[in-house]
Amino acid sequence: MRNKILVVSLILIILSLSGCTSIENGQGFNLDNELVYEDIVNEIIRFHVIANSDSDEDQSLKLKVRDKVVEFVSSNLKDAKSLDEARQFLIDNKSDIESIAKSVVIENGYSYNVTSTLSRENFPDKVYGDVVFPQGEYEAYRILIGEAEGQNWWCVMFPPLCFVDGTKEVVDSKAIINTLESNKDSNKDSNKESKEESNKDSDKPTENKIKFKFKLFEILFKNKS
Secondary structure, eight states, X not given: OHHHHHHHHHXXXXXXHHHHHHHHHTSOOOTTOEEOHHHHXXXXXXXXXXXXXXXXXXXXXXXXXXXXXXHHHHHHHTTXXXXXXXXXXXXXXXXXXXXXXXXXXXXXXXXXXXXXXXXXXXXXXXXXXXXXXXXXXXXXXEEEETTOOSOEEEEEEETTOTTTOTTOSSOOXXXXXXXXXXXXXXXXXXXXXXXXXXXXXXXXXXXXXXXXXXXXXXXXXXXXX
């Protein structure tokens, strides 16, 4: 009983402290807003623009490249109905996207080479709005400027969260979850006919909800049986 009281007290103290921090920073923060990797890894395509270096000039150029590429991609990709459709668009338009990025580089007085790649890459934990995308291997479309040794800007290209808010500063967890779940529902519906026969004898509904990891509780109870 005493241990339970101590645990509850600790949780309340931590939540209280995080609430104070949220007020000071002007935005809320949820300790448990880390998505479950298995729920999202095969549902998204990330988008990364990697600067030549971390100099102010190269970082500024990176954002200009981002703006032009997102402008082009958003008008074509926002209505994509599936991950396959989005992927095919990126493959088919790779040279056009690179040309747009290269034009921005030249217009700003630089001679950096620009390449892009659609591949699976390992990424660390990344915060998007008020949600944490956990470390792991994701499919990502990456634009590499020059030596590509600077910090990168990133967003979720499909589903099109990039086009909701390019800065990621006002995207909240509810908006992200709604978009991801809507995409999962669309994918499920597109496969419904092919699976209808195998599932016709089952009345059990399938769970299709995106979940958060309860990170605080994992920390508290990870060594308890």
